Amino acid sequence: MNLREFAGLIFLLGLGVLLIAVLTTLPYSNSLTGVGNNILAQAPAEVGTANIVTAVVLAYRGLDTLGELLILFVASTAVGMILSKAPGTASVTPPLSNTSTGFVFSAAASLLFPFLILLGSYVILHGHLTPGGGFQGGAILAAAFFIPILVSPASPFKHAVSSLLETVAGLVFIGIGLVALFGSGYFLAPLGHPGTPGALLSAGSLPFLYLAVGIKVGAELAGIVAHLAQP
Amino acid sequence: MLFWIALSSVMLMLTAGVAMLLLDNYLAVVVASSVLSLALSVLFVVLQAPDVALAEAAVGAGLSGVILALTLRRVGLWRINVQPPAAVTKTSTEAKS
Amino acid sequence: MLVEEAAWLYVFAYLGAIGLILLGLYGLVMSRHLIRMLLGLSLLEAGVNLFLIAAGYRPGGVAPILTEATRGLLMVDPIPQALVLTAIVIGVGVQALALALVIKVYQAYGTLDMDALTAHIAAVPVARSAPTSVSAEEASP
Numbered sequence: 001m002n003l004r005e006f007a008g009l010i011f012l013l014g015l016g017v018l019l020i021a022v023l024t025t026l027p028y029s030n031s032l033t034g035v036g037n038n039i040l041a042q043a044p045a046e047v048g049t050a051n052i053v054t055a056v057v058l059a060y061r062g063l064d065t066l067g068e069l070l071i072l073f074v075a076s077t078a079v080g081m082i083l084s085k086a087p088g089t090a091s092v093t094p095p096l097s098n099t100s101t102g103f104v105f106s107a108a109a110s111l112l113f114p115f116l117i118l119l120g121s122y123v124i125l126h127g128h129l130t131p132g133g134g135f136q137g138g139a140i141l142a143a144a145f146f147i148p149i150l151v152s153p154a155s156p157f158k159h160a161v162s163s164l165l166e167t168v169a170g171l172v173f174i175g176i177g178l179v180a181l182f183g184s185g186y187f188l189a190p191l192g193h194p195g196t197p198g199a200l201l202s203a204g205s206l207p208f209l210y211l212a213v214g215i216k217v218g219a220e221l222a223g224i225v226a227h228l229a230q231p
Numbered sequence: 232m233l234f235w236i237a238l239s240s241v242m243l244m245l246t247a248g249v250a251m252l253l254l255d256n257y258l259a260v261v262v263a264s265s266v267l268s269l270a271l272s273v274l275f276v277v278l279q280a281p282d283v284a285l286a287e288a289a290v291g292a293g294l295s296g297v298i299l300a301l302t303l304r305r306v307g308l309w310r311i312n313v314q315p316p317a318a319v320t321k322t323s324t325e326a327k328s
Numbered sequence: 329m330l331v332e333e334a335a336w337l338y339v340f341a342y343l344g345a346i347g348l349i350l351l352g353l354y355g356l357v358m359s360r361h362l363i364r365m366l367l368g369l370s371l372l373e374a375g376v377n378l379f380l381i382a383a384g385y386r387p388g389g390v391a392p393i394l395t396e397a398t399r400g401l402l403m404v405d406p407i408p409q410a411l412v413l414t415a416i417v418i419g420v421g422v423q424a425l426a427l428a429l430v431i432k433v434y435q436a437y438g439t440l441d442m443d444a445l446t447a448h449i450a451a452v453p454v455a456r457s458a459p460t461s462v463s464a465e466e467a468s469p
Contacts, residue, residue, distance in 0.1 A: 083432075271374055
């Protein structure tokens with residue numbers, strides 16, 4: 001396949017030259033784009049979060065977050081449908097852990113699990129004050145719920161509980177958006193009054209929106225990992 | 232100071248990217264993808280985006296590596312190419328590339 | 329003066345992004361193994377995310393978090409960060425779904441080599457049935 005590889009390298013070199021040519025036309029300046037400028041000026045007074053990226057994700061671009069939750073829901077459901085039990089595959093996969101998981105591993109796992117849950121919940125709840133939020137905290141929670149799968153593969157992951165949590169959290173998110181639609185005329189507009197930026201209960205309905213997002217993302221990613229781990 | 236941090240993280244990132252494409256052993260490829268996510272996360276912090284750095288570290292270095300490793304287990308690529316000691320008679324098979 | 333001081337950060341970030349995009353495209357196009365193609369796809373997504381964040385950087389800017397220390401300072405653009413936050417999580421969702429499909433392909437064919445899979449697919453006979461002639465009749469006038 002020498003000709004094919006050579007042609008591929010020529011194509012990539014040409015593409016690299018084009019991309020670097022684009023790079024030289026990009027501005028290296030201090031001026032913001034119009035929308036970024038306005039958001040940075042108006043977000044603290046209008047939305048009330050200390051973390052302006054949270055304000056953009058939930059208040060100014062809330063529909064994008066809803067679309068992302070939809071994509072994650074489709075991916076998680078499709079993984080569950082694709083990886084349902086097929087006969088004759090148990091011989092291919094090795095066991096997830098040997099018969100004796102060892103004292104060190106199970107002790108360390110049971111010590112690590114509550115701290116990971118604590119860290120994930122902290123990151124979700126303080127998403128509007130510090131860097132963090134629903135997606136990051138949800139990913140940490142999903143990683144935390146992978147540990148019991150590793151330690152005791154005999155006790156299966158309860159898919160019914162995780163899909164119930166995911167459904168309830170998704171309905172809470174859409175419900176808050178609909179309440180905002182009937183209240184102020186815009187779907188997913190921030191409700192409530194923006195408190196003092198920096199307090200835990202500021203920015204109206206945004207902490208609850210991020211809580212719903214965090215639980216939903218955590219349940220979905222944990223479900224995906226559990227489907228991949230348990231044949 | 233930030234200059235050296237940015238330079239070393241970009242070099243680490245590109246090296247891990249090359250390693251992901253050239254290595255034969257797929258477990259090493261999973262490790263390389265986690266190293267790439269770690270270096271990318273450091274670069275995001277230098278670029279003043281801590282939210283994105285946290286997301287990339289949690290998702291790329293944590294969950295993505297776990298998902299890849301669990302898939303490798305079910306596809307038959309989970310063996311490390313290790314020669315057993317001489318007392319054991321059966322040898323480990325080659326890691327497929 | 330402020331622009332030339334931080335030009336190195338732009339250059340590093342953009343060159344890193346372009347390098348990742350090219351590596352990802354190479355892996356996606358030129359590999360024979362399905363999992364390496366998926367790794368190329370994830371490299372491509374990482375490169376595009378880095379490119380977006382680097383486009384939103386302002387020389388001398390700080391992270392867009394309001395604290396006592398950053399009151400009144402120039403902040404970087406928050407919009408690309410929100411977009412990339414979404415893109416990272418979508419990337420891992422796409423990767424998980426693609427890997428589930430790879431598992432099913434392995435269970436069905438026993439191999440993940442592209443040439444062997446192409447031979448398998450080429451060996452499946454194409455079914456010709458009546459509806460194709462009906463659509464040809466509808467397309468002619």
